[in-house]
Amino acid sequence: MTFAEKFDSFVCEGDAIACEISGLEIVARIVRDDCPDTPDERQDGFWPSEYIGDPGFIGPGPNWRQRLADARKKAEAVMAAWCNGEWFYCGIVLSVAREGVTLDENAASLWGVEANYPGTDNSYLTEVANELLPEALDAARAALARLCAGREQQAAGG
Structure with a gap:
């Protein structure tokens, strides 16, 4: 269970990779880290x-x-x-959806990751996304359980 797609060797904010696992669509995207520290x-x-x-x-x-x-x-x-703006810190943020319905926009994330760091090929961005997959899947299962519980309450007249 990993992303078959990989982030490019040069990335920009908003770039994303996606995969499907057990009917869940998982998207890993790059979000610029807003911490101003050098x-x-x-x-x-x-x-x-x-x-x-x-x-x-x-x-x-x-x-x-x-x-x-x-x-x-x-x-x-x-x-x-x-x-010079040649590289930046980012977060790798995973969202999960099922049949086009977003279950969790921020199912898992890691921040303070270097994007376009000198002398690297950004392959570790995909590694981070893969490491976050189990956490995102857990968040998706929890969201589905909440939705099902709500539906059951509604059906019972609650």
């Missing part, structure tokens, strides 16, 4: 450090100066790409 504000250790107590400590060993310089260069490039 990458270095979101991630401890974003900036590499030579100091052992810092979250970005690169570790001891041979060529540590070169490794530190390379890591700083990479972090600067990632930050520059984010500032």
Whole structure:
């Protein structure tokens, strides 16, 4: 039980993939994360450090100066790409429907996911969507149970 479709190697807000499982239509869509924090504000250790107590400590060993310089260069490039709008944080949001009726618009989601991150092919966006599938299916089953219970109450004159 996975999405056969995959997100493209370059994605935009609103892009989506879909699959059908047991008569349920599941759509995974990309929603821009509205948290304004920069990458270095979101991630401890974003900036590499030579100091052992810092979250970005690169570790001891041979060529540590070169490794530190390379890591700083990479972090600067990632930050520059984010500032230029080349990548963004998003949420992968799954909705579920049955026979065209939406059961849950936000059945499952994960936020703070990097979209179009430098040097990646976005394949992990599809992996996230697949990991969220069981939660979305549970939400769909719960919604169907509520609808059936309501219908039974209505039929009983309640």
